[in-house]
Amino acid sequence: AQRVTQPEKLLSVFKGAPVELKCNYSYSGSPELFWYVQYSRQRLQLLLRHISRESIKGFTADLNKGETSFHLKKPFAQEEDSAMYYCALSGRAGGGADGLTFGKGTHLIIQP
């Protein structure tokens, strides 16, 4: 069965410090990995996906198949980065659908 694990429920860092949100996955094939973000009072939205290999809002994430990880990183945290972050996997969950399997999320708080 596929699974996404985010070990930190809460992560608090100071503004300007580096940020790393951890994500590990379990999947027997070649997964597609995503990071979704939910800012306060806003809806869930895509932050980035591994296949694009892009940097969004200064965040990057590298898929490490050996360690089955997809950690989200940013070198210098900003206060507006405070939000709930979800790692998600698309691995044809059930019957060929493209449903996403989400982790439980990490609440990132950036302190001034």
Next chain:
Amino acid sequence: ETGVTQSPTHLIKTRGQQVTLRCSSQSGHNTVSWYQQALGQGPQFIFQYYREEENGRGNFPPRFSGLQFPNYSSELNVNALELDDSALYLCASSADLGSYNEQFFGPGTRLTVL
């Protein structure tokens, strides 16, 4: 461009009742996925509809059913409600099948079962 909308915003039901939640997909999108998000958890995939047909299902019992209409809007129906069905129900639409198509989420419907 209109985003994904869901109705109602909040709903309170009692155990054993039935509920219908509605979702209007983003303009031009033909694929709708439904998720259940319990408190403190990540969203959990219920099922996906593509061009009015169920395209796949997560680990949910048959009392969770759905429909997609010709205009690609969708309904989630839950029969014989249980206390554990209390959750935020999210709908997401995408332009087509394939995980490379971004899923755009609605604001959710908060269901409370008493």
